[in-house]
Amino acid sequence: MKKVLISLVAILLLCGSLAGCTQALTPPPIIPSNVSFAADYDSIFDALKEAQGNNPYRYYGPGFVTVTFASESSDSAARYMPANSPPSNVIGGSETDHSGTNVQVEGIDEGDIVKTDGIYIYSLRDGKLSIFKADGANTRLISTTEVVKPPSEQPATIYNDMAYDYTYENATEMYLCGKYAVVITQFNHSEHRYEPYSYKYDQISKTYIYDVSNPASPALAYNLGQDGYILTSRMVGNTLYLLSSHSVYSIEEDAPETFVPALYTNDEKRLIAPDCIAIMPYINSTTYTVVSTIDVPSGKVSTNQTLLGGGSVVYMSAQNIYITSYEYKSVESTRDYGIYTVVDYLNYTLTNITRLDISNGNVKVAAYGSIPGSLGNQFYMDEYNGYLRVVTTDDSYKYSITTDAFFGTTDYKWGDAGSSNGLYILDMALNCVGSVENLAQGERVYSVRFDGNIGYFVTFRTVDPLFAVDLSNPQKPVVLSALKIPGFSQYLHVYADGLLFGLGYSADETTGWRESMKISMFDTSDPRNVTEAHTLLLNSYYSTALYNHKAILIDQGKNIIGFPAGSEYLVYGYDNQTGFFRRASINLNGNLWDKYGWEDSRGLYISEFFYVVSGNGIGIIDMKNFNLVKTVSYTD
Numbered sequence: 001m002k003k004v005l006i007s008l009v010a011i012l013l014l015c016g017s018l019a020g021c022t023q024a025l026t027p028p029p030i031i032p033s034n035v036s037f038a039a040d041y042d043s044i045f046d047a048l049k050e051a052q053g054n055n056p057y058r059y060y061g062p063g064f065v066t067v068t069f070a071s072e073s074s075d076s077a078a079r080y081m082p083a084n085s086p087p088s089n090v091i092g093g094s095e096t097d098h099s100g101t102n103v104q105v106e107g108i109d110e111g112d113i114v115k116t117d118g119i120y121i122y123s124l125r126d127g128k129l130s131i132f133k134a135d136g137a138n139t140r141l142i143s144t145t146e147v148v149k150p151p152s153e154q155p156a157t158i159y160n161d162m163a164y165d166y167t168y169e170n171a172t173e174m175y176l177c178g179k180y181a182v183v184i185t186q187f188n189h190s191e192h193r194y195e196p197y198s199y200k201y202d203q204i205s206k207t208y209i210y211d212v213s214n215p216a217s218p219a220l221a222y223n224l225g226q227d228g229y230i231l232t233s234r235m236v237g238n239t240l241y242l243l244s245s246h247s248v249y250s251i252e253e254d255a256p257e258t259f260v261p262a263l264y265t266n267d268e269k270r271l272i273a274p275d276c277i278a279i280m281p282y283i284n285s286t287t288y289t290v291v292s293t294i295d296v297p298s299g300k301v302s303t304n305q306t307l308l309g310g311g312s313v314v315y316m317s318a319q320n321i322y323i324t325s326y327e328y329k330s331v332e333s334t335r336d337y338g339i340y341t342v343v344d345y346l347n348y349t350l351t352n353i354t355r356l357d358i359s360n361g362n363v364k365v366a367a368y369g370s371i372p373g374s375l376g377n378q379f380y381m382d383e384y385n386g387y388l389r390v391v392t393t394d395d396s397y398k399y400s401i402t403t404d405a406f407f408g409t410t411d412y413k414w415g416d417a418g419s420s421n422g423l424y425i426l427d428m429a430l431n432c433v434g435s436v437e438n439l440a441q442g443e444r445v446y447s448v449r450f451d452g453n454i455g456y457f458v459t460f461r462t463v464d465p466l467f468a469v470d471l472s473n474p475q476k477p478v479v480l481s482a483l484k485i486p487g488f489s490q491y492l493h494v495y496a497d498g499l500l501f502g503l504g505y506s507a508d509e510t511t512g513w514r515e516s517m518k519i520s521m522f523d524t525s526d527p528r529n530v531t532e533a534h535t536l537l538l539n540s541y542y543s544t545a546l547y548n549h550k551a552i553l554i555d556q557g558k559n560i561i562g563f564p565a566g567s568e569y570l571v572y573g574y575d576n577q578t579g580f581f582r583r584a585s586i587n588l589n590g591n592l593w594d595k596y597g598w599e600d601s602r603g604l605y606i607s608e609f610f611y612v613v614s615g616n617g618i619g620i621i622d623m624k625n626f627n628l629v630k631t632v633s634y635t636d
Contacts, residue, residue: 035278035279035280035281035365035368036278036279037274037275037276037277037278037279038274038275038277038279038308039274039275040274041256041259041260041274042253043274043279044256044259044260044274044277044279044308045251045253045256045259047279047308048248048251048259048286048308049251051285051286051308052286097118097605097606097607098116098117098118098604098605098606098607099116099553099555099558099604099605099606100115100116100604101115101550102549102550102551102552102553102554103550104315104378104379104549105316105317105318107236107318108234108235108236108316108317108318109175109234109235109236110233110234110235110550111172111173111174111175111184111233111235112173112174112550112602113125113172113173113174113600113602114602114604114613115174115175115176115181116134116176116604116606116611117176118134118606119133119134120132120133120134120142120212120215121134121139121604121606121611121613121618122174122176122181122212123613123618123634124147124171124173124174124183125600125615125634126150127146127147127148127149127150127169127170127171127185128144128145128146128147128171128634129144129145129147129171129174129181129183129210129218130143130144130145130634131143131144131145131212131215131218132618132632133215134606134609134611136607136608136609136620136622136629137620137629137630139611139618139620139630139632140632140636141632141633141634141635141636142215142216143215143216143217143218144634145210145218147171147183147185147208148169148170148171148185149169151168154167154168154169155167162193162194162195163191163192163193163194164190164191164192165189165190165191165192166188166189166190166191167187167188167189168187168188168189169185169186169187169188169206170185170186170188171183171184171185172184172185172186172230173233175233175235175240175296177235177238177240177296177297178238178296178297179211179212179213180209180210180211180212180221180296180297181209181210181212181218182207182208182209182210182235182240182296183207183208183209183210184205184206184207184208184230184233184242185205185206185207185208186203186204186205186206186229186230187202187203187204187205187206187225188201188202188203188229189201189202189203190202199249200249200250201249202227203227203228203229203244203246204225204226204227204228204264205225205226205227205228205229205230205242205244205290206223206224206225206264207222207223207224207225207240207242207294208220208222208223208224209221209222209223209224209296209299221299222265222266222299223264223265223266224263224264224265224294224299224301225263225264226242226244226246226261226262226263226264226290226292227244227246227261227262227263227288227290228244228245228246228247228261228288228289228290229244229245229246230242230243230244231243231244231245231289231311231312231314232314232378234316235296236318238295238296238297239293239294239295239296239302240293240294240296241291241292241293241316241321241358241363242291242292242293242294243289243290243291243292243311243314243321243323244289244290245287245288245289245290245310245311246261246287246288246289246290247285247286247287247288248286248287248288251286256271257271259286260272260274260277261288261290261306263292263301263304265299265301272290272304272306276304276305276306277306277307277308278305278306278307278308278365279308279309280307280308280309280325280352280354280368281309281352281368282309282325282327282352285309285310287308287309287310287311288306288307288308288309288310289306289307289309289310289311289323290304290306291304291305291306291307291321291323291356291363292304293358293363302361303361303362303363304363305356305363305364305365307323307354307365309325309352309354310325311323311324311325311354312324312325312326313375313376313377313378313380313381314378315378315380315381315382315383317383319357319358319359319383320355320356320357320358320359320366320383321355321356321358321363322353322354322355322356322381322383322388323353323354323356324351324352324353324354324375324381325351325352325354326349326350326351326352326374327349327350327351327352327370328347328348328349328350329347329348329349329350330345330346330347330348331345331346331348332344332345332346339404339405339406340402340403340404340405340406341402341403341405342400342401342402342403343400343401343403344398344399344400344415345398345399345400345401346396346397346398347396347397347398348372348394348395348396348397349372349373349374349394349395349396350370350371350372350373351370351371351372351373351374351375351390351392352368352369352370353368353369353370353371353388353390353426353430354367354368355367355368355388355428355430366428367428367429367430368430369426369429369430369431369432371390371392371422371424371426371432372392372394372396372422372424372437373392373393373394373395373421373422374392374393374394374395375390375391375392375393375445376393376445376446376448379447379448379449379492379549380392380445380448380457382450382455384450384452384453384471386427386428387425387426387427387428387433387474388425388426388427388428388430389423389424389425389426389450389455389471390423390424390425390426391421391422391423391424391445391448391455391457392421392422392424392445393419393420393421393444393445394419394420394421394422394437395418395419395444397414397415397418398414398415399412399413399414399415400412400413400415401413418441418442419441419442419443419444420437420438420439420440420441420442421438421439421440421443421444421445421457421459422435422436422437422438422439423435423436423439423455423457423469423477425471425474425475425477427474433474433475434473434474434475434476434477435477436469436477436478436479439459439467439479440459440465440467443459443460443465444459444460445457445458445459446458446459446460446488446489446490446504447488447489447490447491447492447502447504448492449492449493449494449500450471451494451500451524453470453471453472454468454469454470454471454480454524454527455467455468455469455471455477456468456469456492456500456524456530457469458488458489458492458502458504459488460487460488460507465482465483465484466482466483466485466489466502466522466530467479467481467482468480468481468482468483468524468527468528468530470527480527480528481527481528481529481530483522483530483531483532485520485532486506486507486508487504487505487506487507487514487515487518488504488505488507489502489503489504489520490503490504490505490546490547491503491504491545491546491549491552493549493552493554495521495554495556495561495574496556497525498523498524498525499521499522499523499524499533500521500522500524500530501519501520501521501522501554501561502519502520502521502522503517503519503520503543503545503546503552503563504517504518504520504546505517505518506518506537515537516537516538516539516540516541517537517538517540517541517542517543517546517565518535518536518537518538519535519536519538519561519572519580520532520534520535520536521533521534521535521574521579521580533576533579534574534578534579534580535579536572536579536580538565538570539566540565540566540568540570541566542565542566543563543564543565543566544564544600545563545564545565550602551563551564551601551602553602553603553604553605555605558605558623559573559574560572560573560583560605560610561573561574561580562603562610563603564588564600564601567587567588568585568586568587568588569584569585569586569588569601569603569612569614569619570582570584570585570586571583571584571585571586571603571610571621571626583626584610584621584626584628586612586619586621586628588601588614600614600615601613601614601615602614605623608622608623608624609621609622609623609629610622610623610626616633616634617631617632617633617634617636618631618632619631620632
């Protein structure tokens with residue numbers, strides 16, 4: 001097939017210089033780059049081959065793929081429209097007083113394994129969607145629907161020790177949208193052939209949309225999918241945003257189906273049109289980030305934007321989606337002393353950020369930029385008043401190689417290695433307009449929370465500096481205070497005006513050795529003098545809430561702080577004078593024992609009752625006295 005040069009369908013002038021954000025012998029300024037959209041599949045093939053050359057350590061083994069696909073079309077919305085679309089008679093939300101999933105941005109829902117609409121409780125366990133009627137002591141199981149088969153019933157076959165096939169699908173999270181329950185699953189299929197050796201590995205992020213207007217008999221309305229493993233998802237109104245990461249293992253120039261991701265509607269598979277694929281300025285892997293929007297009531301994939309260049313951490317605001325990827329760089333400089341030469345090396349990481357504009361209902365690449373360091377999760381980013389604020393940890397290190405031509409020797413000297421931390425403020429073109437750098441040398445960031453014009457983040461080595469940074473002037477962010485206490489907070493949450501909740505660990509002040517979990521309440525009424533108002537050590541050493549914010553329930557109005565810890569689900573309240581007090585401790589080793597791990601339990605409230613949903617059922621607690629009144633299993 002004749003090569004075709006990449007034509008620039010849409011050129012966006014993007015990332016600006018990082019001047020003022022870096023120091024000497026540190027990452028150089030970023031040169032403004034362009035994003036191009038593929039004119040055809042040849043352009044994509046060329047970009048993938050270039051990426052393969054940029055990363056020679058990546059294995060691209062032979063493979064075999066059999067697939068059919070429809071003809072190309074730029075009208076992706078029409079191409080992926082299901083044949084039978086029901087009317088959009090979406091039922092409105094319940095007026096019942098009830099909690100929801102703990103999310104980062106108000107109004108933007110995040111997928112979880114437990115949801116409630118204030119009338120029913122939906123639980124996703126072991127590939128099954130169970131629906132309970134929430135009615136206090138009269139709570140009962142309404143239905144259980146098998147979304148995917150249990151692992152024991154999914155195929156894994158070996159043929160004479162010469163071939164191995166494996167298929168596994170796992171239900172990971174769900175949403176509620178009017179009369180629909182949306183279940184997202186991860187489908188994995190691998191095939192090995194040993195003589196001659198070949199390998200194929202497919203991953204598909206699937207979306208099953210169920211009509212649950214009759215909760216006793218949910219009906220599958222749509223079965224959608226897109227290539228790749230689930231990166232993240234969000235839901236706003238009736239629209240589901242699904243992001244997946246799709247890696248290419250073998251490519252054939254005349255077979256686009258081997259290197260272009262596809263979308264699925266029921267049993268129909270079609271490749272993503274080339275003009276929906278943005279070729280990012282920096283590509284070092286053959287990985288795509290596929291971004292789809294699904295209108296839940298109609299089952300239509302209304303827009304699609306795919307990035308060739310990979311992605312990791314994702315943050316979403318009301319107007320934009322920000323996707324990050326990492327770039328590993330090396331800077332060298334030479335010192336010539338005549339009889340010997342010294343070459344100094346600096347290795348460091350850049351975080352590349354792509355902004356996708358979703359403000360007009362479509363998803364479009366709008367900007368691309370870079371900042372030093374790397375970030376841990378979505379809370380490290382926040383959009384406010386037209387600026388993106390990002391906290392990163394820079395793990396750069398230096399070394400030198402001295403070559404003596406006279407003696408014929410080569411010496412290696414390892415220089416400074418360690419970490420420091422910074423906060424960067426970027427405009428909507430993703431130009432860096434302000435920064436605070438080189439904070440907490442030798443430590444790294446463990447948690448971040450932005451609250452309007454103040455940013456809080458925790459670093460740790462042996463003690464916990466909680467930094468408070470004034471962001472009111474984006475060009476000149478100022479560190480207001482740095483509270484140092486033993487241990488650290490892994491998760492931060494604005495509990496009330498002037499109060500910041502922290503969930504983390506206590507630690508030895510000398511060695512930094514982690515001890516038991518602890519909860520803290522920080523007084524932030526004066527950001528220039530943040531103090532730890534109260535703290536409480538827990539008799540537990542692990543909670544999934546440390547790493548998954550959706551596992552924690554915080555409601556200041558109800559005075560509830562609930563999360564799983566060890567083999568219990570703990571519920572605390574907080575008093576400004578006396579601090580934390582325990583309201584309930586639900587033993588998950590009893591009737592609610594979770595055979596898949598205690599960390600999967602979730603807490604929620606509906607009206608006057610609190611519900612703990614675990615692996616084997618639901619515990620119902622009367623919030624008047626926080627006594628357990630009943631348990632309901634998945635088999636009742």
